[in-house]
Amino acid sequence: MYGKGKYMVASILLLFTATVCAAFRITGGDDFAMARREVLLRRIGHELLLQSGDSTSRVLPVKKIAEGEYQISFEKAFTFQTDSLANTTRRLLADDPLAGNYVVNVLNPASPGVAYGYAISKNKKDDIVPCKGRKQPSARYIVDIKFKPSGIDTVKSGYLLGSLPFLAFVGFLFFRTVKPGRTLPGNDQDTGMIRLGSVLFDEKHRQLIINGTTIHLTGTETRVLRIFALSPNQTIERSRLQKEIWEDEGVIVGRSLDMFISKLRKKLELDPNINIVVLRGKGYKLEVEA
Numbered sequence: 001m002y003g004k005g006k007y008m009v010a011s012i013l014l015l016f017t018a019t020v021c022a023a024f025r026i027t028g029g030d031d032f033a034m035a036r037r038e039v040l041l042r043r044i045g046h047e048l049l050l051q052s053g054d055s056t057s058r059v060l061p062v063k064k065i066a067e068g069e070y071q072i073s074f075e076k077a078f079t080f081q082t083d084s085l086a087n088t089t090r091r092l093l094a095d096d097p098l099a100g101n102y103v104v105n106v107l108n109p110a111s112p113g114v115a116y117g118y119a120i121s122k123n124k125k126d127d128i129v130p131c132k133g134r135k136q137p138s139a140r141y142i143v144d145i146k147f148k149p150s151g152i153d154t155v156k157s158g159y160l161l162g163s164l165p166f167l168a169f170v171g172f173l174f175f176r177t178v179k180p181g182r183t184l185p186g187n188d189q190d191t192g193m194i195r196l197g198s199v200l201f202d203e204k205h206r207q208l209i210i211n212g213t214t215i216h217l218t219g220t221e222t223r224v225l226r227i228f229a230l231s232p233n234q235t236i237e238r239s240r241l242q243k244e245i246w247e248d249e250g251v252i253v254g255r256s257l258d259m260f261i262s263k264l265r266k267k268l269e270l271d272p273n274i275n276i277v278v279l280r281g282k283g284y285k286l287e288v289e290a
Contacts, residue, residue, distance in 0.1 A: 037096050038062045038070070041145065045072040047088050048143070052078040065144075072143040080106075080141070083132040086118050089145070090127075093120075101148035108139045115141065194229045197273045197288045201229050210270040217267070220245065224260050228276065228286035237283040 045059035057076040064070050085106070093099040106116040116136060119128040194201040200209040206222045208215040217225065223245055227236060241257055261276055261284060268274050273289040 033096070033098055037099065038064075040092050040096055041070055041072055044089055044092055045074060045143065047092075048080055048085065049074065049078055051084055051088075052080060054078055066146075068147040068149055070145050072145070074140055074142075077138045077140045079138045080136055082116055082118075082134050082136065083129065085116075085143075086120070086127075086129045086132075090120055099147055103146050105144045105146075106136075107142040107144055109142060110139060115139070194226075196229055196232060196286070197271060199268065199271050199274055201225060203229075208267060210268075213270060215267045215270075221260055221264055221267075224257075225264055228284070232286050232288045235279055235283050235285050239283075241284070 041062045042059055045062075049055070049057060049059065054076065057074065057078075060073040060075060062070055062072055085104070089102075089104055093102070100122040101120065103119045104117060105114045108115040116131065118130060121127055194203060198211065202209065203222060203226055206217045206219065208217065224241065227241060227244060238257065246256065261278075265276050268276070275287050277285050277287055279285055
């Protein structure tokens with residue numbers, strides 16, 4: 001289960017990472033959409049000037065003063081009809097896929113407060129457009145448009161949050177279908193004891209109990225015997241023993257392994273049904289007779 005668990009956890013993390021990347025990739029074209037929005041805002045300024053009879057003065061560069069908030073300013077003073085401004089923004093911003101809801105405030109730098117304002121919603125019946133049909137006096141107005149966050153952040157968070165139930169479902173299936181690993185025969189995990197025939201290997205206390213006799217083991221002998229005990233009657237390659245026992249210490253000594261195998265054999269001699277045999281050119285095997 002441990003081996004399968006590692007691969008499953010890695011797969012879930014990979015899936016989650018892919019989901020996050022997908023969320024950002026889907027909105028990867030938003031830089032273009034934002035640039036297009038600024039062009040639309042400039043077009044609003046252009047049409048306002050035309051409606052006031054001005055076809056020569058400039059619309060100044062659109063300013064982004066905050067996330068989702070822009071200001072359109074002008075070179076010269078102009079007048080505008082309140083409902084005409086609302087209709088113009090509604091018509092032009094209908095081409096902006098991220099502009100579902102927004103508030104427009106017309107500011108007059110020469111006087112404090114808001115000269116005129118209205119709100120546009122996705123649902124037209126929810127629009128708030130007061131003071132229709134009124135002409136505003138000439139001034140160098142600034143048109144401030146603030147959009148409700150509903151584009152990039154919503155899409156990204158929607159994909160991220162939407163992926164969580166799916167990942168939880170995958171985890172649930174994994175832990176439900178994967179059965180706990182089987183305990184090795186004679187292996188008492190609570191006490192750290194491993195039974196090999198009539199021999200009881202106490203790994204925790206580094207000792208063997210054979211026919212009532214306790215035999216003490218060194219730390220290295222314990223590690224070597226543990227590898228054999230976890231794979232009884234199976235061939236253990238010499239290179240594996242050298243790697244697992246000595247490589248962490250930075251030194252691999254070939255003769256050392258033979259010495260510890262020899263010592264373990266002598267300590268196991270009290271039970272004739274268990275022995276470590278040498279397989280020439282292959283390695284070693286802990287033979288345990290039933």
